[in-house]
Amino acid sequence: MAAASTRYILICSGKGGVGKTTLTANLGIALAKQGARTAVLDADFGLRNLDLLLGLENRIVYTAQEVLSESCRLEQALVKHKQEPNLALLPAGNPRMLEWLTPDDMQKIAAMLGEHFDYVLIDAPAGIEGGFKNAMAAAREAIVVTTPEVSAVRDADRVIGLLNSEGVKPIQLVLNRVRPKMMANQEMLAVSDVTDILALPLLGLVLEDEQVIVSTNRGEPLTLNGNGSPAAHAYTNVARRLQGEDVPLIDPSKERQGLRAKIGRLMQTKIF
Amino acid sequence: MTLRDVINKLLGRQPASANTAKERLQLVLAHDRSDLNPELLQQMRREILEVVSRYVEIDIEEGDVTLETEDRVTALVANLPIRRAKLPAPSPEASLEAKVGS
Numbered sequence: 001m002a003a004a005s006t007r008y009i010l011i012c013s014g015k016g017g018v019g020k021t022t023l024t025a026n027l028g029i030a031l032a033k034q035g036a037r038t039a040v041l042d043a044d045f046g047l048r049n050l051d052l053l054l055g056l057e058n059r060i061v062y063t064a065q066e067v068l069s070e071s072c073r074l075e076q077a078l079v080k081h082k083q084e085p086n087l088a089l090l091p092a093g094n095p096r097m098l099e100w101l102t103p104d105d106m107q108k109i110a111a112m113l114g115e116h117f118d119y120v121l122i123d124a125p126a127g128i129e130g131g132f133k134n135a136m137a138a139a140r141e142a143i144v145v146t147t148p149e150v151s152a153v154r155d156a157d158r159v160i161g162l163l164n165s166e167g168v169k170p171i172q173l174v175l176n177r178v179r180p181k182m183m184a185n186q187e188m189l190a191v192s193d194v195t196d197i198l199a200l201p202l203l204g205l206v207l208e209d210e211q212v213i214v215s216t217n218r219g220e221p222l223t224l225n226g227n228g229s230p231a232a233h234a235y236t237n238v239a240r241r242l243q244g245e246d247v248p249l250i251d252p253s254k255e256r257q258g259l260r261a262k263i264g265r266l267m268q269t270k271i272f
Numbered sequence: 273m274t275l276r277d278v279i280n281k282l283l284g285r286q287p288a289s290a291n292t293a294k295e296r297l298q299l300v301l302a303h304d305r306s307d308l309n310p311e312l313l314q315q316m317r318r319e320i321l322e323v324v325s326r327y328v329e330i331d332i333e334e335g336d337v338t339l340e341t342e343d344r345v346t347a348l349v350a351n352l353p354i355r356r357a358k359l360p361a362p363s364p365e366a367s368l369e370a371k372v373g374s
Contacts, residue, residue: 150293150300157301160344186276186288193294197301199344267276 006114009121009242010139010168014155016126018147019176022212022221023235024123025053030223030239031119032086039078039117043106043135044125045093054081055219056089063091064109065101074112083224088117092134103137110138119242128158142168143203143238147177148189156198172203174238179208180252186268191252204238205249206231230255302339306346313339320350329355 011024021044028040041064042050051057062077067090078088090113093101113120124135136142142163146156156173163171175194182188195202209231215222222232223239237247253265280287303310317337324330331353340349 150297153297154300154304157304161305183290186274186290189290189293189297193290197294197297197341267279268274270274271278 006117007119007242008110008114008138008140009119010124010136010142010163011121011145012124012132012135012142012159012163013126013145013152014128014157014159015146015152018145018152019174019206019212020126020145021049021053021123022216023143023145023174023176023206023238024050024121025221026223026232026235027239027242028054028087028119028121029081029084029221030236031121031242032081032084033223034239034243036086036118036243037116038087038119038121039113040087040089040121040123041110041113041138042089042091042123043138044123044131045091045101046095046125046131048091048095050123051079051089051091052219053216053221054087054089056081057219060089060091063093064105065093067112068101068105068109074116101134103134106134106138128162132159132162136163136166136168139168142171143174144171144198144200145174145176146194146198148175148183148191148194150189153189153194153197160198160200171200173198173200174204174206175202176206177208178205178252180255183252184265184268202249203241204234205252206234207250207252207255298341299339302341302346305341305344306339308339313337321352324350324352326358328357331355 011020011027013020024040028038031038040050040054042048044050045063051060056079059079062072064077066072067074067077078090081087081089090109092106092109110120110122120138122135122138125131144156144159144163146152160171163169173195175191178191179188183190191202191205207230209229211222211227211229212231215227222229223235234250240247277287303313308316320337321330321332321335325332335350335352337348337350340347
């Protein structure tokens with residue numbers, strides 16, 4: 001197996017709560033379902049949640065820390081997903097050992113994962129401090145997640161600056177929690193506003209979807225069971241685009257049909 | 273201006289907020305990226321206006337020096353309407369030195 005072709009992708013946002021971990025979980029499952037051997041590395045060991053979203057919280061015994069200190073083998077620390085055996089989770093550490101890992105450690109563990117997997121998805125912690133820099137050290141490319149809100153876009157911009165200075169590329173954007181109705185009423189930043197401001201190519205566009213909360217309640221990512229919800233489609237399409245498939249992006253303004261939507265579109269045409 | 277903006281204006285309602293968000297973001301990002309705080313920018317603006325007004329008479333009310341960002345490149349943009357040139361023009365060296373010395 002060729003470790004050189006493994007893709008090490010950082011999933012980051014700067015701001016917390018915009019959907020990094022949800023994207024990591026759904027993308028991991030979607031890639032695994034498409035046949036790619038995928039590892040998800042939870043680099044947020046202070047406040048780790050990826051296990052919970054994947055429904056694997058009761059099965060963690062070891063972390064990357066034990067692997068690096070050679071108290072266990074990598075295979076023992078990897079938590080394989082029952083329904084989707086192509087997917088494995090590795091927590092970087094546990095909250096009780098806050099200052100243990102270094103950027104070197106993260107690189108080492110990522111390289112070890114690279115020998116067994118096609119994709120290594122690294123779920124970065126929020127913020128731009130040590131934890132984020134650790135996570136960034138293990139990555140070659142990045143997906144920046146943001147929502148169409150001023151604070152999230154501003155924080156994303158800081159993160160993009162750091163990724164650029166470390167030579168991480170390509171950097172692609174996932175715009176999360178889009179509300180088509182608010183965009184139509186011009187009460188939410190338009191998709192093009194965000195992509196213009198951040199100057200990143202758009203890898204995915206995820207509509208606000210209540211099913212995301214339902215799926216986190218159950219610990220079953222939306223992409224797991226072929227759920228037909230809009231967010232499930234969006235996450236699956238992100239995975240397909242990552243694999244090089246040419247999947248057109250949805251147009252939020254076309255998501256709404258009927259007379260009200262038509263009037264909405266008329267209202268936003270420029271008249272002078 | 274869109275049809276919605278016109279209707280909002282006629283009804284005395286606040287304009288839609290997306291555009292405000294975009295403008296505020298562009299401004300704050302220009303500052304974030306250049307590491308120039310508003311105070312320094314204000315000072316630079318004053319000094320630029322001072323220097324330019326030594327050579328030409330400018331409309332200070334209409335004049336504007338701002339940071340603008342496009343494709344992650346930040347530019348300092350000065351838009352200074354000129355009323356007329358000042359004659360005779362002072363020698364550049366002399367006036368610059370005067371400023372540095374003061």
